[in-house]
Amino acid sequence: MRKLSAVIVLMFLLSGCKSDERILERLGMVQTSSYDLSEDQRLKVTSSIPVVNPESVSRRELLVVEADSIKEARLQFSRKTELFLVSGQLRNVLFGLNLTKAGLGNYLDTLMRDPSVALGVRVSIVDGDAGALLSKDYKQHADTGQYVDHLLEKEGGRNSIPQITLYEFSRDYNDDGIDPIAPIIKETEDHVVIEGIACFEQDRYRMKIPAADGMIFALLRGSLNQGEVALNLGEDGGRKRIVMFSSLGSQHKLKVIRSENSRFKVKISASIQGSVLEYTGSLRLQNKADRQELEKEISAKLSSEGNQMIRNLQQHHVDSLGIGQYVRNSLSYREWKSTDWNKVYPSVEIEFHPKVIIKDYGKYN
Incomplete structure (x- = not known):
């Protein structure tokens, strides 16, 4: 009788594990997301998801929606893909210039509250439309999101631009003795280029320090x-x-x-x-x-x-x-x-x- 009870309990435990099962091919691991202000003042969100299926011709899947908030955009994403979307692999968030001029405070607060988003995610500004830059394919790079991430990491290592994470940007935004900064990039015909350093007054973009002057800024800071x-x-x-x-x-x-x-x-x-x-x-x-x-x-x-x-x-x-x-x-x-x-x-x-x-x-x- 005891053996029968043990077998029944084991069967329940095994069946319970199935709900926590995550098959890699069914996961949509968002690596880069961009946020822009649309013409009708709504939030345009673009996310780049690597495709792990070896039989797929495409190396990534792009999802684009317009919503009133980041969380609403994620719900819309779920309705557009068969993948189970997760943010644990998010590396970089890109903000378009129009959105930075309007203020990033609410969006930063949402990202900071999300337990699945790491505090080490890089924050970058795009001189133009961030979604357009992320959506563009560059011949010499299979994944635009990874290309931008590696570019920022390399230049940050040389101190020509600051490497700013979600935590650092939010920390300086909430500090009354300093204003936040972030690297600013721009789309060209066949490359993404470092434009310089975006300077904020609280959560609003105010000016840019050209990339050529980045080292002088670093010496001052x-x-x-x-x-x-x-x-x-x-x-x-x-x-x-x-x-x-x-x-x-x-x-x-x-x-x-x-x-x-x-x-x-x-x-x-x-x-x-x-x-x-x-x-x-x-x-x-x-x-x-x-x-x-x-x-x-x-x-x-x-x-x-x-x-x-x-x-x-x-x-x-x-x-x-x-x-x-x-x-x-x-x-x-x-x-x-x-x-x-x-x-x-x-x-x-x-x-x-x-x-x-x-x-x-x-x-x-």
């Missing part, structure tokens, strides 16, 4: 272990003087000074070391005096461009460098809460003081 930058130092006898500074590392310091009239002054210092891989000027780098002269010229160029970038950020009311965090740490809780940082920030005197040291300069005769 924090310390670096690796990077490279090309600088135009002007002309010498009608010829452009270009220097390529590589293997770049820096130590970042920021000091907040408060004057008697309660105005703030901020000094950003950066001690920068690197290698000169290319130089087209007339200085002879094997001579110590000439190297020191080049160090001064590079420092002056970085200072000029860095201070101009700071002014531009202040004019657009975006604290992408997190100056407010340093000011907040220099004040008491009561003083900070009584300070309207959004109004104070544009008038804060901020100075960038870089000091460059050339570690080596290759082989020169």
